[in-house]
Amino acid sequence: MLKPEKYDPLKRSVAHVLDIIGEGWSILIIREAYFGSRRFEDFQRHLGIARNILTGRLKKLCANEILDRVPIKEGAKRHEYVLTAKGKELMPLLISLTHWGDKWVFGENAEPVIFLDRDHREPIKKMKVYSSRGVALRPRDIMVVAGPGASQEAQQRIEELNLAFDSPVDEPPG
Amino acid sequence: MLKPEKYDPLKRSVAHVLDIIGEGWSILIIREAYFGSRRFEDFQRHLGIARNILTGRLKKLCANEILDRVPIKEGAKRHEYVLTAKGKELMPLLISLTHWGDKWVFGENAEPVIFLDRDHREPIKKMKVYSSRGVALRPRDIMVVAGPGASQEAQQRIEELNLAFDSPVDEPPG
DNA sequence: TACAATAAGTTTTTATTTGAAACTTATTAA
DNA sequence: TTAATAAGTTTCAAATAAAAACTTATTGTA
Known part of the structure; x- marks a missing residue:
């Protein structure tokens, strides 16, 4: 590919x-x-x-x-x-x-398979993204920065990207 | 496919x-x-x-x-x-x-990108599977059952699968 | 032991998907 | 008004996937 x-x-x-x-x-x-x-x-x-x-x-x-x-x-x-x-x-x-398929493809009450916690035979938690403090995060709560393995170009693009995101839409141009 | x-x-x-x-x-x-x-x-x-x-x-x-x-x-x-x-x-x-790529492909300290919690600028938690009670689960702690949307055949296979898993390996045949 | 069945691939052939590049038609910018 | 950019479409060659038949071990059984 x-x-x-x-x-x-x-x-x-x-x-x-x-x-x-x-x-x-x-x-x-x-x-x-x-x-x-x-x-x-x-x-x-x-x-x-x-x-x-x-x-x-x-x-x-x-x-x-x-x-x-x-x-x-x-x-x-x-x-x-x-x-x-x-x-x-x-x-x-x-x-x-x-989980994504369960929600968006098959729908509630039509899940083909369910994963359980073996000890308690209860469905596991839905997969979510959490902050280090354990708070569930939405896409908008997440940002990206270059890691130690980022190439030059990657670093640059990520910076642009963060600038674009951070700047308030209605900020006056001057 | x-x-x-x-x-x-x-x-x-x-x-x-x-x-x-x-x-x-x-x-x-x-x-x-x-x-x-x-x-x-x-x-x-x-x-x-x-x-x-x-x-x-x-x-x-x-x-x-x-x-x-x-x-x-x-x-x-x-x-x-x-x-x-x-x-x-x-x-x-x-x-x-x-996260999987970070750990297994790029390795520690060579992550190309890092996701942060925007509010605190701290790396988010690594993705894990949790029980409904919030305990992190390993693959062996998880089992699967047929959901309401499972076909007949699926149900059957899942049952076989669970039998196979549950039966202690050293159980005598009789 | 021999025979059949199953397991684990490999080979061959055909059909489908990709990828690159050129081409087309709007839209925007100078 | 002309040039440049945007958003595709078309064409064609190369790579991949799928199906089916074939091969060679291994296992099970009479």
Whole structure:
């Protein structure tokens, strides 16, 4: 989708991540892994994905250490694909996706699946953005600044962006 | 990517959402919109996306009410693309994506961008999954049940899935 | 042991999607 | 009035995806 040189300035942050997990099927494969699929045939059957595409996606997810390809048993030639810590930490992403769909695609009382807190069997909290003090934030309450990994251009664009946002609309030009 | 009939059983939940926002570029376009881009040329310049592809993506995002296409001024033929409420609520998704990339792709002290709470200019909380009681949950603390919108097959698969998970590994067969 | 079935891919062929670049038609600015 | 910019559309080549058949292990069973 994107050439590496095109990652800069500002989009690099997310574009690079999307190159790893954003291809068609990849998210669904990761989700299937959460749901307990481990073997090639499990993924294939449950997702109905073409086998050659599945091969490619599994390879890429393994290359990026989202999945680990481990022999079924010592020395076996068949493998299982299991989530790494890196893969497991995509949970917030997966649940954000699900919650958004529940609200905006399927609608209240038509959710296809519900995530529960295993201990109490109660639905988990809806995914939200919180301040460090624990206050839920709306999009307008959030701003962006350049991080230590920002390129020159990214820094510049972010500054412009913040200027544009901060300036009150009705401020007189002088 | 997917034919609608293939949404069932379990993957429908997320697959349908991915059909709306999962195509290459769509997420980046939404992100650009957060960052203040509104016009065709803004998106095109900042993302470096091919114009015909951009046209297609904007159409689809509008059709799905992520973006709203409004005339620049009363009766004008040029338009701006602005996020709808539905679009704005993708914020948790975008930030989940960013935080994950910060940790696993760029690494500590190399984050390209940082989201701040505007009021206090402090980094926001890392996206996490919480129980309804406010306790942070790990993947293993979460389980899934069929919602009211689950198909028959989905219900069945989820049940199998929970059985598989709940049964202690070392339980004797009889 | 042998036979069939299943698992895990690979190969081949076809269809769909992308991407780049040139082209068109408004609108704005000088 | 002319030039420049904006917002697309069209065309065509290259890359990707999908479907189906094929291959090679491994497992289960009579």
